[in-house]
Amino acid sequence: GFRTVLLSMDSANSVARLFQDYGWYVATGAVIAYVTWKYATGPDTVEMERRRRLREARRRAERLKRNTFFKAVDLKRRSEMSRRRRMEADNSPGVQPSSSSTPQETEPFPQMDTKSFLSSLTESLGPDAPTFMPDSIMDVFAIARVQRRPLFVYLHAPTGVVSIENLRGLLGSSPGQYLSQNFICWAGTMRDSQHGSEGYELAKHIGIPSFTHSLLMVLGVVSDEGTAEDDVAIQVVAIKTAASFRSPVEVLQWAVSCQDAWGRIGAKRQMETSRARIVRDQNSEYEQALAQDEQRLQEERQARERAANIERKRAEAKQRAEQQKRLRQAVRDSLPSEPAQGEGVISLRIVFPDGNKKVRRFDSESSLKALFEYVMAQEIVDSDGGDIDPQRLRIVTRFPRKILQSSKGNLRDNGIIRDSVLCVEEIFEAN
Incomplete structure (x- = not known):
């Protein structure tokens, strides 16, 4: 019996230590269990x-x-x-009159x-x-x-x-x-x-x-x-x-x-x-599939049109480039030969839009048209390497700055009587 009492005391001490160490967790679990029980035993969901x-x-x-x-x-x-x-x-033959012998005088x-x-x-x-x-x-x-x-x-x-x-x-x-x-x-x-x-x-x-x-x-x-x-x-x-x-x-x-x-x-x-819902869903799915097919066909058609436009523009650009190349070659063949150094001969350094430079001798009595033809005979590109239309180019002097017109006089008349630097500029349209 004494051993039983000791075992009971040991068990009680173990439980006391357990609560002392884990009492907070036990209390939290009890609260959660109580709240869950209250919710589970609440009003019936079907009735609500x-x-x-x-x-x-x-x-x-x-x-x-x-x-x-x-x-x-x-x-x-x-x-x-x-x-x-x-x-x-009351007058219709299909309606039977009341079977009561005396009509009710009071309304119930x-x-x-x-x-x-x-x-x-x-x-x-x-x-x-x-x-x-x-x-x-x-x-x-x-x-x-x-x-x-x-x-x-x-x-x-x-x-x-x-x-x-x-x-x-x-x-x-x-x-x-x-x-x-x-x-x-x-x-x-x-x-x-x-x-x-x-x-x-x-x-x-x-x-x-x-x-x-x-x-x-x-x-x-x-x-x-x-x-x-x-x-x-x-x-x-x-x-x-x-x-x-x-x-x-x-x-x-x-x-x-x-x-x-x-x-x-x-x-x-x-x-x-x-049955109506199934038909409606089938019609909706069919219309959705039809719309998707139509959208896919439209996207494919637009893609083909874009590809065709790109190909057409590429062909046109290639055709223009070949045409300009032939034109430049024809102008280059028609240019007079470069004069030798001597009296009345000036050396012109020409700077192009891409930074490239060319030097050529001209007679001071040469017309501006000859200068323009020489410039146009060159393959002129912009800073990005794209071809520039010759119609959008002009030649200017640096000091003083002056825009040269191809139809007006010769080099001497325009003040070019000694070695000079000329710039070829691209004309940009004003917005």
């Missing part, structure tokens, strides 16, 4: 993403309101159109806005009813588009024959739970009140011929990927009157069939979208 999408959908809905079919129209004209539609519907849902109507409807149907969203129809459309879920809509007819008790029986329990889990639910009234109603506008938009029967309908919000936020379409999946259902089982079966139909519509549309 769902809330973000919901907020984004509602923001989109506010923008959709300005550009969709729910625009305010003239109140008097709308009321008159509603009255005519009801009269035509009087003139209200959407939120008040939904609040009253939810309270009347009880907790087993579908969870109707208290937002406007445009907000609901935006949410359905983001979540890619079908939309279940109940449109209440003010003069309909379906009572609240019948509706509670049809939508309660299993149908209500199934609709809440698989659909986005919304309800409205088809009463054309003085201020209008969204339910009435929706029914009018999808082409409901009569507003005398309460309706259950399933709608879908369809839009292509990459389209604008307000570029959506409302597709009717199914519509039935509430009075046509006899039991909750029929409502549940109808909801299941509507969900299956919406799934088939979504799959077909997704297939069409994928």
